[in-house]
Structure formats: C-alpha cells, structure tokens
C-alpha cells in the first residue's frame with residue numbers, strides 16, 4: 001500500500017481534490033488520509049462542496065480558521081506536523097496555491113516525506129500576489145510536479161527543475177467540471193433569480209489587489225454601475241469582499257445598484273449553471289478563467305496578469321486593466337459581437353487528469 005496524505009483547505013482546493021480522491025479509490029493500492037486545514041470554514045465555502053462533489057468526509061480537520069499570512073501558515077504547520085508523524089505517509093499531496101498548500105508542503109519535506117504538487121509551474125511573475133510566493137516555494141520543494149498547461153512546464157524548466165519531476169497531465173479542475181456539467185443543468189438557480197439564458201453576467205472578486213483597496217474597488221464598481229444599466233449582474237460575494245465593504249460607502253454603492261443581484265457564495269452546481277448560461281463573466285478568480293475556457297463563455301479577468309496564459313491564448317479569457325474605462329471598453333466590444341467568442345480546448349483538459357496523476361504516482365520509484 002502506498003500511503004498518501006491529501007490536503008485541502010480553501011474553496012478552489014475542493015474541486016481539485018475531488019477527482020483525485022476518486023482516482024485513488026478507483027486505482028486501488030493506496031491508503032489515503034484526507035486532511036482539511038480549515039482555512040475556509042463557512043458552510044458555503046467548504047461543507048457544501050463535500051456534499052455536492054461526493055468528496056469523502058475529511059479524516060482530520062485542523063480547524064485553523066482565518067488569520068494573517070504568518071499566523072495562518074504557522075498554525076497549519078503546527079497542527080499538521082503530528083498528523084504526518086502519526087500516519088507516516090510515503091507522500092503528501094497538495095493542490096493549487098493557497099496558504100494551506102505551502103504550509104503542508106513545508107511540513108512534509110522537513111519530515112523527509114516526498115511532496116506531490118498538483119497544478120505546479122503556473123507563474124503570474126507578480127510577487128506581490130501571495131499565491132505567486134506559495135507557487136514558487138511549493139514547486140521548489142516538490143518531488144512530483146503535475147502541470148496543467150505547457151507554460152507550467154516551460155516555467156519549471158527555466159527555473160532549473162529536473163525534467164524527471166515534471167509531468168504535464170492536464171487539469172483536475174476540468175475533470176470536476178466535465179463530471180458535473182450535466183448535473184448542473186438541473187439547477188433551479190436561473191428560475192429562482194428570474195434570469196434568462198445569456199441575459200446576465202456573473203461577477204466574482206476576491207483578490208486583495210482588487211478588493212482590499214478602495215481605489216481599485218471603486219474603479220471596478222463604477223464600471224459595474226454602467227454595465228448593470230443594460231445587463232443584469234449576479235454577484236455571489238466572497239467573504240473577504242463582503243467583510244471589507246459591508247456598511248461602508250463602497251458597500252452601499254454596490255447594494256444600491258438596481259440591476260445587481262448580490263448573493264452569498266453559491267454551491268458548485270448552482271455556480272456552474274450560472275456561468276454556463278451567462279453572457280459574460282467578470283472575475284479575478286484563477287479557476288474561473290479555466291472553467292469559462294471549457295464552457296466557451298467570454299471571461300473578462302480584472303487583473304494585470306494571469307498565471308494561466310493558455311486561457312487567453314487558446315481560451316475565451318481576456319485580461320482587463322483595473323480602470324473603469326478599460327472594463328467598459330472590453331464590455332462594449334463583447335457586446336458588439338453579441339458575446340460570441342471562440343476558442344480551443346487546451347491539451348489534456350479532457351476529464352482524465354486525475355487518473356493520469358494517480359497512475360504516475362503508482363509507477364514512481366524513488
């Protein structure tokens with residue numbers, strides 16, 4: 001039996017870990033322990049996804065909760081170390097680029113346990129992003145690096161990573177999307193919100209550079225004020241964004257837009273139904289850039305850079321500068337083309353990435 005501890009902690013981790021847990025089970029020959037760090041803990045940021053995506057109940061929840069970067073990272077490390085000592089795994093597997101990823105990765109390698117990183121090699125080349133630091137550090141200590149797109153392979157090679165560690169396998173987040181797209185069609189969310197197919201845009205925002213800063217958030221809101229005059233906007237608001245602006249001027253501006261539907265974060269199936277049927281997505285999420293590429297829905301990413309360039313080069317994603325004028329210019333252009341865009345499906349984004357990952361782990365010899 002190969003013993004693997006699998007880590008999840010924040011919302012985007014759950015979509016990534018779901019197909020990996022299934023693939024371990026299907027393959028056989030593995031003993032897994034699922035650890036939830038507790039980085040995200042609200043029901044609609046965590047538990048809901050376990051139910052919808054049939055992820056096994058975590059064997060252990062470290063319940064770290066929120067905190068500064070140092071406090072959160074350190075707390076995860078302190079609470080995770082005894083778990084590793086007790087389970088004695090051959091591998092620790094981490095996904096993505098959140099604080100839980102680097103915290104558990106560091107604990108593993110310092111105890112001499114091999115580290116697997118799923119979604120390795122992505123680079124925004126913007127070190128002011130906390131995720132970029134997490135990505136660089138996790139890849140530099142990882143033993144098996146599973147990559148979603150060619151740019152990731154190129155980045156790792158340029159950084160001097162031995163090519164034997166790098167495996168281009170595709171995208172586990174897309175495994176989850178393809179496995180759930182039909183189920184999501186049955187969601188009642190459009191009816192519940194009075195929305196027509198292609199008659200609305202979906203918004204998500206949670207990057208500190210957009211939502212912790214009044215100037216940037218103000219520029220974005222001014223664009224939304226204009227757009228909602230002609231297109232309904234649906235905004236499931238991330239807790240970081242809600243907590244920042246609730247009861248303040250910018251929060252009041254957001255709440256007073258007549259054609260803005262503000263929601264708490266929604267579950268995966270409702271969200272997939274919303275995005276699949278939208279005219280347009282406005283976001284700063286990493287994962288949503290990838291999902292819209294598969295759905296063929298236009299995505300305006302409100303960021304100066306992306307660590308997922310294939311979504312722009314081959315997919316339906318465009319980067320937009322953080323000014324009201326640039327957001328509106330991109331919106332107008334898409335409106336002129338009736339929100340019809342075309343793109344390709346990136347290589348290996350075919351629903352089988354997790355199976356490839358598990359086979360490679362099984363065959364690996366150290």
Ligand code: UD1
Nearest residue numbers: 010011012039040041042045066098099130131239240243
């Ligand atoms: C984290 C990740 C980010 C990822 C995002 C996905 C890091 C550094 N950031 O950002 O890469 O894109 O998750 O959603 O790991 N909060 C709640 N309830 C929750 C969780 C958070 O109210 O269940 C609030 C708290 O006020 C908390 C704030 O949101 O302080 C931020 O949470 P945190 O996990 O630190 O970062 P995110 O912005 O969620």
Ligand code: UDP
Nearest residue numbers: 011012015236265266267268271285286287
């Ligand atoms: N998502 C969701 N409900 C929402 C918003 C997003 O289920 O209200 C899903 C989305 O489909 C994608 C994932 O959450 O699968 C992306 O997570 P997030 O944007 O929080 O993180 P990032 O990808 O930016 O790290």
